[in-house]
Amino acid sequence: MRTQRVFALSKNNLKRTTREPAALFMILMFPIILTLVFGFSFGSIGGSQTSSYKIGVVYEFPEGSSQTWSQRFIDGLEGTEILEVQVFATIDEAQEELVQGKIGGIIIIPSNFEEGCASFAAAPEDPSSWENATVQLYLDSGSMFATQAIPPIIQGVIESTIYAGHETAVQRPIQIGSPSLVEASKLTAFDYMAPGIFAFASLFLIMIVGESFVLDRESGLLRRIYTTPTTSGEFMASHVISNMLLAIIQVVLVFVMAFLVGYRPLGGALGLVMAFILLSVFSLSCVGFGLITASLARSPGAATGIAFIFVIPQMFLGTFVTAGISAGAQAIGKIVPSFYVTDALTSLFLRGAPVSSPTIILDLTALIASSVIVLLLGVLLFKKYGRA
């Protein structure tokens, strides 16, 4: 592989994006506008109301029993300054309030909660002596905040109040969802959307890649390139490199715009580096889907239409648009690469999970695997059907 060729072609691809108004808009201007519009509409600028959400708590154990751990847990929930706790005597009472939308969710603290916490505190290194307890949740499915933010907040409170000082333990007697720590003190709807916006912006690379390959084929430029000693590997490598660079530029632009409208993600510099890595890997799948698009499409117009077949499902199942989708759709979402980007970025930026946390590592692994598969499939299809 000659770096001179790869570099020249990568530079050419980048020039195309920056000099063609339509490509420039889709890749760079669109994410900027999207972030600004969403940031102003749902962010902290303009005084959006976000400081606290009501949540119901129901104790399943009899009145008068010890409430040391559950009280610590409730104090922890209120200490987040995000949740306002209201205790209900029965589940029915709480559910009535939930149905009427007066509260965002219900936490049912089980009868063996105290025993579970106490057994962990007594022998944190001995899982065989723990009593397992499950905290049940009822959430308002129509509320993005309830479905996306409450479970990690509760998990974070459990981590900090009950398991404090024992972060290395893998098994836990009390479980809710995936383990992560919530450090946010004031969150807006935009804070929940932002991770998905990063993935959403990159999705449009599919359309740009698909259209550019079809245009190059139509105008004879692909044939011209293949009359030079350029190999398929060099040609594909140039597209991977240039689109990775574009994805990184997009991350920077979205981040800067989001920052300007008041977005302050957790995760620090390491989190941002991980975001670059995630979006760069994600761009591989976008190039792959672009190649599949170009293999199927016979004209640039058709490429736009076909690209949407890959953009729409990823948009609905794996970006900020996922709020309120059914459990079934959420399960299906795990087949699209964008799901893993958004999930990892949510853990990083919203929950402040460390880059080495299992959730991030698992998401990154799944993203690498799915992106490489899509890219290889795209290369194979394009070599067979897309070049002529």
Added chain:
Amino acid sequence: MGKSALVIDKLVKKYEEVTAVSGLSLEIKDGKIFGLLGPNGAGKTTVINVLCGLLKPTSGTASVGGHDVQKESKKVKDLIGVCPQETAVFTYLSGRENLELIGNLHAMPKEKLKKNVDELLGKLSLLEESKRRVGKYSGGMKRRINLAMALVNDPSIVFLDEPTVAMDPQSRRAVWGFIKELRKKEKTVILTTHYMEEAEELCDMVGIIDHGKLIALDSPIQLKKKFRSKNLEEVFIKLTGRGMREGL
């Protein structure tokens, strides 16, 4: 006798039911301008595409510069320059950037590339406009950049597929002069055209192809003599019973 720049042996190319090239055999010597003539759809571009390694022949063999086009396509591509029939230029790049890109794809050293680019832009009267994007060029200028891109790597064998199609007479004459200069530099040029006067003006040898078959092969003078014709157009009519531009 000079070395062979190009040898084609019983070349066949079929597209499903259609036979585009049928048992073509041909040898072209180094440093000659060879004209491949025929009406639209005769199979000229298919032959060029096979020789450039863009198409796999159905059967038969072809070698360019002594290298088999199938087995040693990379070595072949190092030797050749191709000017396609369509104006295949990067419209968002400047004229200079178009040439530099192709030069880089041929892995040319920076200094040599700059020298060749300046020389070509000068000879094709594009130096002043070299920094403007090609998308803003006139049709004739785009055709000239298309031609320059085929020559920027200083190839020893040049394929020019209808290089003057859709050009005004003045630009056509300028390109003819340019092609004659290639002969002086002892380049081998394979030129496809359906302009008979172009072939008569430029070519040392011509091969007339019709329905994918080579129906005549000689120098323009010999062909005219043999068929007692005033020009190659008449030769073609005598060979096929129809005019070159009547199509198939």
